[in-house]
Amino acid sequence: MxxxxxxxxxxxxxxxxxxxxxxxxxxxxxxxxxxxxxxxxxxxxxxxxxxxxxxxxxxxxxxxxxxxxxxxxxxxxxxxxxxxxxxxxxxxxxxxxxxxxxxxxxxxxxxxxxxxxxxxxxxxxxxxxxxxxxxxxITTIDYTTRLSNHKDMLEKITYETYRYERNHSPFALILCQIVNYAILKEHYSAPCQQQVLSEISTLLQSNIRKSDLPSRWRADAFMILFPDTGIQTAQLIAEKLDRRFNRQRFSCPEGEFSLKMRYGIAVYTPNMSVEDLIGQAEKLTV
Structure with missing residues (x-):
């Protein structure tokens, strides 16, 4: 370089x-x-x-x-x-x-x-x-959270669509969006923001299965890929994450606070494009 x-x-x-x-x-x-x-x-x-x-x-x-x-x-x-x-x-x-x-x-x-x-x-x-x-x-890791980044997650979702075409293995996505992310960015320091995002990453990883794949999807959202998972299991996982996140308190030099999360669930169906699948998750229905 x-x-x-x-x-x-x-x-x-x-x-x-x-x-x-x-x-x-x-x-x-x-x-x-x-x-x-x-x-x-x-x-x-x-x-x-x-x-x-x-x-x-x-x-x-x-x-x-x-x-x-x-x-x-x-x-x-x-x-x-x-x-x-x-x-x-x-x-x-x-x-x-x-x-x-x-x-x-x-x-x-x-x-x-x-x-x-x-x-x-x-x-x-x-x-x-x-x-x-x-x-x-060129990397596949998000700098702040150490999770897969957007580019890497897109590749993994695409791979799962190919796997579905071969053996009809179902898979689901859950988009987790921080509703009041703007407040975090506006009122708290950069080190605090990084700390909070890192804690959210840890929280997500500790409340999903080892086979599930979390990622930093964009600044205010995480995307989790669930191989071999249908709609009912995905809904149960989203509800579990919601209960856990609602109990979470974050502590920074600026003070202690909580954040709110919304969830969007999408399950792949035959002939669905990756864009349509992601669009379904973006609707944030939970």
Whole structure:
């Protein structure tokens, strides 16, 4: 795999002081980065809706929403979650540094910064981001939950349709969707979100059979494949999962809370396409 092309990397610098934007911007432009600037957290969030950035340099002390809140809002969006954020700040007390990492930052550089250190850390985090993106295109495992990912589950569902055509072995899907996922993303830190998703993964695996195949289907949902299973057994399993999940409490530094789950059940029938089968599960009837 070749390394990233730094000339094509887009970097967003967020700072309310024009001199800071000019200094950092000139250093990055001289290193052939595509530089964009924003003088507030609000403008940074607006730019993110229109431009795909490879990295963000973010000041902490700004009027309006500060750097901590800006970072938290960025990391709360699934489509922005992989963008590394580096704080550039004079606030280097342990409380500020800890809070910054809890909000989802990847690194922390003290102002006034050294140009060589800044460029070195930027290259490291862009390299890491591109490596992760490459691995995600070839791997079969979801990074956060360590379950099968969407791509791998699609292949397993397709295989089960072939197996059905050969020996008429029934199989079922259960889609488990976190109903209030938006609240988790909006009000809790990135480490908390990862912890919760990992705990849900463990809960699902401990309440299904060894032959069943759970996966992270999308940001807010898990898909479980049940080989050799008909509708009645699938319904019983969904009810069991629902009872167990309703008792589950999650605990993070932000507090203790619960989540709600809805379920969709689909059972394969002859000549059904994979798309129709998944569409049936997406109806979330339970």
């Amino acid at each position: 070749t390394g990233p092309t730094y000339k094509q990397a887009r970097i967003l610098i967020v700072d309310d002081i024009p001199e800071n934007l000019e200094i950092a911007g000139r250093i990055l432009e001289n290193s052939d980065y595509d530089v964009h600037i924003a003088d507030s957290g609000e403008k940074a969030l607006s730019l993110l809706e229109h431009v795909d950035f490879d990295l963000i340099l973010l000041d902490i002390m700004m009027p309006g929403i500060d750097g901590f809140e800006t970072c938290r809002r960025i990391k709360a969006r699934e489509e922005f979650h992989r963008i590394p954020i580096i704080y550039l700040s004079a606030k280097v007390d342990i409380e500020s540094v800890t809070r910054g990492f809890q909000c989802g930052a990847a690194d922390y550089i003290r102002k006034p910064f050294n140009a060589m250190e800044l460029l070195g850390r930027i290259r490291t985090h862009i390299d890491l981001k591109k490596t992760i993106e490459h691995l995600e295109t």
